[in-house]
Amino acid sequence: MPPNPDPSTDTLPTTATATSPGSIGNVAVGYDVLGGAFDAVHDRVRIERIETPTVEIASITGCVTELPRRPKANTATVGLLAMHADRDLSYGFRVHIHKGIPLSSGMGGSAASAVAAMKAAQVLVDPPLTDDEVLHYALQGEQIASGAMHGDNVVPMVYGGVALTRSLDPLDVVPIPVPEGLHTALAHPHMQISTRSARAVLPEAVPVPIAVQQSANLAALVAGCAQNDLPLIGRSLHDVMIEPHRARLIPGFDAVQAAAREAGALGGSISGAGPSVFAWCPDAATAERVGTAMRRAFAIEDLDADIWTAPVASNGAQRIDASTET
Ligand SMILES: Nc1ncnc2c1ncn2[C@@H]1O[C@H](COP(=O)(O)OP(=O)(O)O)[C@@H](O)[C@H]1O
Numbered sequence: 443m444p445p446n447p448d449p450s451t452d453t454l455p456t457t458a459t460a461t462s463p464g465s466i467g468n469v470a471v472g473y474d475v476l477g478g479a480f481d482a483v484h485d486r487v488r489i490e491r492i493e494t495p496t497v498e499i500a501s502i503t504g505c506v507t508e509l510p511r512r513p514k515a516n517t518a519t520v521g522l523l524a525m526h527a528d529r530d531l532s533y534g535f536r537v538h539i540h541k542g543i544p545l546s547s548g549m550g551g552s553a554a555s556a557v558a559a560m561k562a563a564q565v566l567v568d569p570p571l572t573d574d575e576v577l578h579y580a581l582q583g584e585q586i587a588s589g590a591m592h593g594d595n596v597v598p599m600v601y602g603g604v605a606l607t608r609s610l611d612p613l614d615v616v617p618i619p620v621p622e623g624l625h626t627a628l629a630h631p632h633m634q635i636s637t638r639s640a641r642a643v644l645p646e647a648v649p650v651p652i653a654v655q656q657s658a659n660l661a662a663l664v665a666g667c668a669q670n671d672l673p674l675i676g677r678s679l680h681d682v683m684i685e686p687h688r689a690r691l692i693p694g695f696d697a698v699q700a701a702a703r704e705a706g707a708l709g710g711s712i713s714g715a716g717p718s719v720f721a722w723c724p725d726a727a728t729a730e731r732v733g734t735a736m737r738r739a740f741a742i743e744d745l746d747a748d749i750w751t752a753p754v755a756s757n758g759a760q761r762i763d764a765s766t767e768t
């Protein structure tokens with residue numbers, strides 16, 4: 443057998459696979475800065491190390507297959523390309539993307555591919571990537587989908603749970619503890635809203651009284667989480683800044699949100715840029731009831747909806763395999 447041209451790869455796995463959960467971007471009151479992992483849906487990425495120093499997409503399977511095949515245009519490979527250049531690698535990556543998160547659903551699907559890819563690649567380089575590096579490169583992937591760099595999807599996907607991104611540069615991330623038992627119910631109506639277009643409907647400036655109320659709600663939500671104060675969480679889950687501009691993009695949004703509260707949710711809003719609607723609930727059983735109530739409300743608009751529930755303290759991305767066999 444000829445000698446390996448790059449002996450530094452001798453100890454590295456030849457293939458690795460990772461999954462990333464979806465996310466609840468904004469959590470109503472933290473536009474672009476607050477997000478939660480949503481462990482009910484996942485994207486999965488498998489990467490094979492190859493001898494040629496290129497990054498290529500070999501397959502796209504799962505619930506979405508009509509995605510860009512050019513590595514520079516797919517969120518799963520943009521971060522890999524950047525990392526490949528930064529590390530000046532003599533070898534390359536062949537990427538298999540399995541989508542479990544519906545397209546343009548507001549569940550962070552584009553970010554999840556980026557996170558799963560970087561989490562798999564984490565152990566395919568020497569030294570391995572730190573979690574902060576996984577985050578750094580995944581953010582570049584998501585940026586090509588939404589047109590902006592924001593941490594509310596990628597950060598909780600990497601670290602799990604609910605996370606506040608105080609700053610991306612320098613990175614300053616604050617994990618938010620949440621009351622035990624708190625569950626998310628999410629209804630995904632069968633329609634798509636691109637994040638880019640839902641960002642375009644937002645005004646450039648926010649009136650000061652709106653900013654004041656939104657700041658109070660965000661601070662009180664975080665305090666409510668830290669103090670296990672469910673009524674305070676419920677009073678704080680009111681988005682006065684973004685929801686009023688986006689609600690009209692989602693047929694029946696007001697009725698769906700009201701149905702969730704009537705069924706026992708503490709509160710809820712648009713997940714990410716929509717069209718999914720999420721609600722935080724005191725426990726798993728209530729989350730099931732709330733999901734059913736939201737689905738019924740969408741049905742009045744002739745919209746079928748999938749329902750998912752998961753603990754608010756959901757897991758982040760996981761590497762499920764790293765092996766030396768191809
Ligand atoms: N791996 C990927 N997964 C999902 N979308 C991707 C991926 N790569 C590129 N895209 C593009 O990103 C856009 C979807 O992103 P976005 O509207 O933010 O939806 P989501 O809320 O599901 O992340 C589409 O234009 C899609 O073609």
Ligand SMILES: N[C@@H](CCOP(=O)(O)O)C(=O)O
Nearest residue numbers: 467474548549550637714715
């Ligand atoms: N903060 C972003 C979140 C977008 O999330 P996505 O799941 O719709 O990609 C926004 O509100 O634009």
